[in-house]
Amino acid sequence: MDIYPNDRRFRFTKACITVLLTAMHHGYRILLHHGDAFGGAMSRKDPQVNMRIPEELLEILDEKAKANCRSRTAEVIFRLKQSVESDEQSKQAAA
Known part of the structure; x- marks a missing residue:
């Protein structure tokens, strides 16, 4: 796969590319998809949330x-x- 620096579909940092190349070098098959943390693409129909967050926490989140x-x-x-999954597991363990 070719990754072009100005291609907005891919936003990889140098560290991410290094990890991908290292994994490929060791024989791992890399599957890339466009989507959110649940594996599906976000849509304009998904609700948007605007909230305030402490600057220190935002920096950690970005890192x-x-x-x-x-x-x-x-x-x-x-x-x-x-x-949420951790909370559900705790409830099941307590039951």
Whole structure:
């Protein structure tokens, strides 16, 4: 696959590309898709949320998103989903 720096469909950092190339070098098959943290593409019909967040937390979120090769939105969705699943598992374990 060719990745062109001005292609807006792909927003990879150098670190992400390094991880992908290393994985490919070791024989891993890389599947890329466009979508959110749930595996589906976000649509304009999805609700939008506007909220305030402390600057320090936003910086951490951006760092984590970059490290995980995700957009800020995808990182928030991924972490919210993890939190919900963890809460559900805790409830099941307590029952």
